[in-house]
Amino acid sequence: MKVCVNKDQCIGCGACAAIEPNVFEIGDDGLSNVLVEKVPEENKDNVIEAIDSCPTSAIEEEN
Numbered sequence: 001m002k003v004c005v006n007k008d009q010c011i012g013c014g015a016c017a018a019i020e021p022n023v024f025e026i027g028d029d030g031l032s033n034v035l036v037e038k039v040p041e042e043n044k045d046n047v048i049e050a051i052d053s054c055p056t057s058a059i060e061e062e063n
């Protein structure tokens with residue numbers, strides 16, 4: 001599983017980083033960055049929760 005954040009849609013609310021700080025962080029630009037190339041197995045459930053929780057649907061799953 002790979003994810004990316006659409007910076008045009010992210011509003012920097014921090015929800016994703018709060019849910020899964022191993023995968024998402026709020027960067028210097030105030031927007032979410034993805035920290036990993038591939039989501040570790042143990043972080044997948046939280047990443048799916050983050051995707052569902054993002055208020056602007058900015059987190060996209062890549063195949």
Ligand code: SF4
Pocket residue numbers: 005009010011012013014015016017031032053054055056057058059
């Ligand atoms: S939850 Fe969505 S809008 Fe909020 S910081 Fe993460 S990607 Fe951006």
